[in-house]
Amino acid sequence: MTTVESAAPRITVLGSVNMDLVATTERLPVPGETIFGGSFAQSPGGKGSNQAIAAAKSGGEVEFLGAVGDDTFALELRETLVLNDVGTELLREVEGPSGVAFITVDQSGENSIIVVGGANATVTDLSAEELAAIENASTLLCQFEIPIETVTAAAKHARAKGTIVMLNPSPMQPIPTELLECVDVLVLNEIEADQIGDDGLAGVPHVVITRGSSGATYRGPQGVEHKEPAMPVEAIDTTGAGDAFAGALAVAWNQGPEQALRWACAAGALATTVRGASPSLPSDEQIEAALTLSTH
Numbered sequence: 209m210t211t212v213e214s215a216a217p218r219i220t221v222l223g224s225v226n227m228d229l230v231a232t233t234e235r236l237p238v239p240g241e242t243i244f245g246g247s248f249a250q251s252p253g254g255k256g257s258n259q260a261i262a263a264a265k266s267g268g269e270v271e272f273l274g275a276v277g278d279d280t281f282a283l284e285l286r287e288t289l290v291l292n293d294v295g296t297e298l299l300r301e302v303e304g305p306s307g308v309a310f311i312t313v314d315q316s317g318e319n320s321i322i323v324v325g326g327a328n329a330t331v332t333d334l335s336a337e338e339l340a341a342i343e344n345a346s347t348l349l350c351q352f353e354i355p356i357e358t359v360t361a362a363a364k365h366a367r368a369k370g371t372i373v374m375l376n377p378s379p380m381q382p383i384p385t386e387l388l389e390c391v392d393v394l395v396l397n398e399i400e401a402d403q404i405g406d407d408g409l410a411g412v413p414h415v416v417i418t419r420g421s422s423g424a425t426y427r428g429p430q431g432v433e434h435k436e437p438a439m440p441v442e443a444i445d446t447t448g449a450g451d452a453f454a455g456a457l458a459v460a461w462n463q464g465p466e467q468a469l470r471w472a473c474a475a476g477a478l479a480t481t482v483r484g485a486s487p488s489l490p491s492d493e494q495i496e497a498a499l500t501l502s503t504h
Contacts, residue, residue: 216267216268216269216459217267217268217269217346217347217458217459217461217462218268218269218270218271218344218345218346218347219260219263219268219269219270219271219345219346219347219348219349219455219458219459220270220271220272220273220341220342220344220345220347220348220349220371221256221259221260221263221270221271221272221273221274221294221348221349221350221455222256222273222274222331222338222342222348222349222350222354222358222359222362223254223255223256223257223259223260223272223273223274223328223349223350223351223353223354224254224255224256224257224274224307224323224325224328224351224353224354225252225253225254225256225257225272225274225275225276225285225289225299225306225307225327225328226252226253226254226257226285226306226307226308226309226323226326226328226353227250227251227252227253227281227284227285227306227307227308227309228250228251228252228253228254228308228309228311228447228484228485228486229248229250229308229309229310229311230248230249230250230251230311230312230313230447230483230484231245231246231247231248231310231311231312231313232245232246232247232248232312232313232314232315232483233245233246233312233313233314233315234246234314234315235314235315236312236314236318236319236320237312245312249483249484251484251485251486251487252284252285252288252289252485252486253309253447253448253484253485253486254274254285254307254309254328254353255351255353255376255378255451256272256274256328256350256351256353256354257272257274257285257288257289257294257486258448258451258452258455258485258486258489259349259351259376259451259454259455259458260272260289260294260349260455261288261289261292261294261455261486261489262451262452262453262454262455262456262475262479262489263349263455263456263458263459264292264293264294264455265292265293265455265489265490265491265492266452266455266456266459266460266471266475266490266491266492266495267459267460267492268455268458268459269295270293270294270295271294271295271297271298271341271345272289272294272295272296272298272299273298273299273331273334273338273341273342273362274299274300274328274331274354275299275300275301275302275327275328275330275331276299276300276301276302276306276307276327277301277302277303277304277305277306277307277326277327278301278302278303278304279304279305279306281305281306281308282301282306282327285306286299288486292486292489298335298337298338298341300327300330300331301327302327302330304326304327304330305324305326305327306326306327307323307324307325307326307327307328307353308323308324308326309321309322309323309324310322310323310324311447311485313445313446313447313483317443317444317445317446317480318446319445319446319447321447323353323379325353325354328353328354329354329355331354331355331358332355332357332358333358333361334358334361334362334365338362339362339365342362342365342366342369342371343365343366343369343371345366345371346371346372346462347371347372347373347374347458347461348362348363348366348371348372348373348374349374349375349376349454349455349458350362350363350373350374350375350376351375351376351377351378351454352376352377352378352379352380352381353378353379356381356383356384356387359375359387360384360386360387360390363375363387363390363391364386364387364390366390367390372392372393372461373390373391373392373393374391374392374393374394374395374454374457374458374461375387375391375393375394375395376395376396376450376451376454377394377396377400377404378396378397378400378450380396380399380400380403383404383408388408388411388412389411391412392412392413392414393412393413393414393415393416393457393461394409394412394414394415394416395416395418395453395454395457396415396416396417396418397417397418397419397420397450398417398418398419398420401415401417409427413428413429414426414427414428414429414465415427415428416457416465416469416472418450418453418476419438420438420446421438422437422438423435423436423437423438423473424436424438424453424469424472424473424476426465426466426469428465432465434465434466434469436466436469436470436473437473438473438477439473439474439477439478439498439499439502440477441477441478441480441481442481443477443480443481444480444481444482444483445480445482445483445484445488446480447483447484447485447488448479448484448485448486448488448489449476449477449479449480449488450476451479451485451489452472452475452476452478452479452488452489452490453472453473453475453476453479454472455475455489456471456472456474456475456476456495457469457471457472459471460472470499471495471499474490474495474498474499474502475489475490475495477498478490478494478495478498
């Protein structure tokens with residue numbers, strides 16, 4: 209069985225929404241160097257928005273909590289969420305610029321990213337309606353592109369109300385103990401896992417580590433482990449692949465870690481075959497077709 213069950217899991221995503229400004233280059237520049245780029249593109253992104261869209265496209269019923277500014281980017285950022293069936297009833301609009309990300313992608317598909325928070329930095333508290341959206345979800349999915357104090361408050365509320373807390377601690381920063389104690393599923397890459405260390409990871413019930421072309425690994429309670437190989441694809445841009453993985457993982461989590469990793473690895477791999485973050489996120493039909501093909 210490869211598909212996500214027909215009853216759509218309810219996922220609340222608390223996080224960022226940015227406009228991605230993407231330049232392609234033959235190679236990434238070194239500090240102090242100016243090089244010529246090959247192309248430029250503008251597309252909606254942000255780890256929170258990307259993961260919300262990834263979850264919705266891969267089979268979830270998704271509500272997004274975050275903020276846009278009052279600039280020219282705001283309307284497109286909101287419309288992109290709506291067009292991808294992400295609930296935006298609680299999306300805030302604040303004075304000032306929306307978040308932006310400056311992304312450079314080289315010919316091998318590797319990238320470097322600078323994120324400017326903008327409106328995302330204003331999400332410093334949670335309203336009663338936002339807390340209710342967390343409470344009514346099966347899973348709360350968070351990242352670190354909004355204030356970590358808000359993520360902590362959301363996770364504590366989710367834990368108190370029985371909602372699964374799934375955290376993707378990116379961009380990496382020190383994780384408060386009170387937050388880590390509320391996390392059910394930690395989703396991170398190898399570099400982030402090394403930064404947290406074995407002692408920090410030990411207290412989290414479920415740890416999922418993405419390993420690029422080597423797939424992903426899972427460590428659960430009582431030493432349960434699983435390794436899921438990567439789906440072979442021709443990668444052209446890794447931007448958004450981790451977000452595709454996290455969103456898909458949240459949707460399939462209720463089917464068990466092994467099935468969830470399989471679904472998420474397929475989503476992450478497919479995301480590398482299309483340029484951009486939001487445009488690259490695969491649908492459940494695309495994931496299902498890829499998994500079916502890979503078994504033959």
